[in-house]
Amino acid sequence: MKRFRKAISVMLSLMLLFAFGMTANASQGTEMNKEKQAVEADSSFQLTTNKEDVIEHLTRVDKPEGITSSVYNMQENINFKAPETFSLKKETLPSLKASPTVATASSATYSGTITEEGGTQFLYPIYVKPGELLQAQLDGPFSEQLDYDLYLYEFDMTTGDINPNAIDASTYGTYFNKYEHGSASLSENIGSRNATGSEKAYAIAVHSKKGSSINDPFYLTVDVNSQYDAYEPDESAFHAYNFTFSTGGSTLNSRSIHSGIDNDWYQVTVPANRNYDALNVKLDSTSESYGYKAEVYGALSGNQMVLLPQTNHNVTLNTGTYYVRVYTTNQFSADHLYALTLKPVLRAGKIVINGYDSKNGPNDYPSYSYGRHYRVNGNTNLTVKGVVTTTDNYPVANAPVNVTWLNQNWTESSGNRTRTGTGYTDQNGAFSVTLSLPHSTGSIAEYLSGPISFTHYYDLSGVAAQVSGTSLTATDIVYHFAYSIYGG
Numbered sequence: 461m462k463r464f465r466k467a468i469s470v471m472l473s474l475m476l477l478f479a480f481g482m483t484a485n486a487s488q489g490t491e492m493n494k495e496k497q498a499v500e501a502d503s504s505f506q507l508t509t510n511k512e513d514v515i516e517h518l519t520r521v522d523k524p525e526g527i528t529s530s531v532y533n534m535q536e537n538i539n540f541k542a543p544e545t546f547s548l549k550k551e552t553l554p555s556l557k558a559s560p561t562v563a564t565a566s567s568a569t570y571s572g573t574i575t576e577e578g579g580t581q582f583l584y585p586i587y588v589k590p591g592e593l594l595q596a597q598l599d600g601p602f603s604e605q606l607d608y609d610l611y612l613y614e615f616d617m618t619t620g621d622i623n624p625n626a627i628d629a630s631t632y633g634t635y636f637n638k639y640e641h642g643s644a645s646l647s648e649n650i651g652s653r654n655a656t657g658s659e660k661a662y663a664i665a666v667h668s669k670k671g672s673s674i675n676d677p678f679y680l681t682v683d684v685n686s687q688y689d690a691y692e693p694d695e696s697a698f699h700a701y702n703f704t705f706s707t708g709g710s711t712l713n714s715r716s717i718h719s720g721i722d723n724d725w726y727q728v729t730v731p732a733n734r735n736y737d738a739l740n741v742k743l744d745s746t747s748e749s750y751g752y753k754a755e756v757y758g759a760l761s762g763n764q765m766v767l768l769p770q771t772n773h774n775v776t777l778n779t780g781t782y783y784v785r786v787y788t789t790n791q792f793s794a795d796h797l798y799a800l801t802l803k804p805v806l807r808a809g810k811i812v813i814n815g816y817d818s819k820n821g822p823n824d825y826p827s828y829s830y831g832r833h834y835r836v837n838g839n840t841n842l843t844v845k846g847v848v849t850t851t852d853n854y855p856v857a858n859a860p861v862n863v864t865w866l867n868q869n870w871t872e873s874s875g876n877r878t879r880t881g882t883g884y885t886d887q888n889g890a891f892s893v894t895l896s897l898p899h900s901t902g903s904i905a906e907y908l909s910g911p912i913s914f915t916h917y918y919d920l921s922g923v924a925a926q927v928s929g930t931s932l933t934a935t936d937i938v939y940h941f942a943y944s945i946y947g948g
Contacts, residue, residue, distance in 0.1 A: 513710040567683040574668045584663030585615045588654045593688045595695060596664050597721035598648040600678040607634040607670035608678055610648035615661035622663045628652055630696045635764035646765045649723050651693030683719045687794035697783040700725035707854050709803030718794035726784040730777045735850035736804035742773045747798040751790025754800060757783045774805055808859050808927045809851030811934045817843040828906055835939040838900035846925050847889045855889025860928035863893040867921040867940055869901040902942030917942040
């Protein structure tokens with residue numbers, strides 16, 4: 461009984477070691493505040509499973525959560541025969557757009573100002589041939605006191621009138637995010653594909669929802685292109701596609717960026733019942749070398765779009781709806797299909813120790829008085845093996861694991877009382893950490909009778925494995941063998 465109590469004491473000592481000698485920062489996910497969804501990305505490891513799904517079909521999101529369509533009803537009586545109502549000044553701004561790479565593409569950038577709140581500037585007519593795609597992007601004005609929206613209308617070439625019902629609108633609220641080129645509110649983007657058999661004409665309107673300025677201009681880039689993927693247009697989060705990913709991750713590789721203002725949008729839903737707290741959002745290396753970006757946004761009230769921070773392509777997410785934007789900051793090609801992969805960074809829920817190895821091999825499990833446990837010789841290496849999974853038994857890859865060995869028969873001043881090591885799980889959630897052990901003190905003598913009798917001398921030691929940064933631990937007893945005496 462005394463020996464069993466000693467075994468229990470080893471385990472308690474081991475647990476105390478974790479409680480006072482190791483840091484356990486188990487963070488619990490919280491529900492997202494619907495009014496403020498900006499979150500910090502603190503996950504530094506990536507999921508590398510090769511069991512991801514390939515997405516072959518996307519479905520359009522009709523009414524994305526968190527995004528509402530606030531359509532401006534055109535009041536002006538605009539007619540093509542009254543050109544004085546058009547006051548946009550054409551200006552070439554190569555820095556705001558990439559150069560066209562195909563002969564069929566045409567792109568131009570215009571600038572203008574709005575001098576009163578509620579005012580509107582129009583650009584028309586814009587002719588689009590059958591099968592061509594029209595895209596427009598509004599940058600600026602670059603002031604937090606101003607909020608301009610972008611609208612697209614059909615233009616009647618017979619009457620010279622503009623249909624007052626907008627066919628597309630981008631109505632984000634002003635919210636300044638930090639980008640590589642500086643702070644700015646997300647650009648407004650619209651688009652339309654001419655699916656008819658004849659040429660169509662369009663009008664674009666820049667409308668002041670809030671404020672005005674005679675000195676702070678906006679910039680409107682228009683692109684007409686005949687080469688694009690089948691899912692266009694999806695220029696804003698209002699037209700995002702559902703992206704449903706599997707536990708092992710999912711990849712979409714059927715889309716392209718065909719112009720300098722092309723934006724592809726996807727909606728992802730993070731349920732309350734999940735086994736992850738972060739999402740790895742990554743493009744293929746070739747696309748990244750072109751300057752393609754994959755960004756994740758949360759939506760606040762008033763359609764304010766908040767760019768969420770990334771660490772090693774990981775974005776920490778709470779329960780709610782998010783939007784992924786793919787675009788280019790440099791090159792583009794309609795012939796290049798980018799690969800967008802979304803992988804949950806699975807949340808560790810369990811850790812177990814399932815094996816050992818040393819110079820005696822993995823199968824040395826004698827049944828001494830304290831039960832059947834692994835035996836390792838003194839002054840040798842001990843490899844501790846195990847696995848980390850979610851609570852629903854999915855393997856967690858790249859999870860950092862700390863392993864500690866404890867022999868309480870050694871004093872702390874001896875330097876032999878503990879050994880520690882660290883490692884990471886592989887794509888199957890498995891870890892393997894090797895420790896270099898000191899000699900055994902041989903504190904326990906156990907007589908083994910038989911045709912040939914021996915007395916074995918060993919210590920009772922403990923092993924603990926912990927998922928770093930959490931309170932998840934697994935403990936076990938290991939016999940630390942010293943020596944044996946024949947016939948003792």
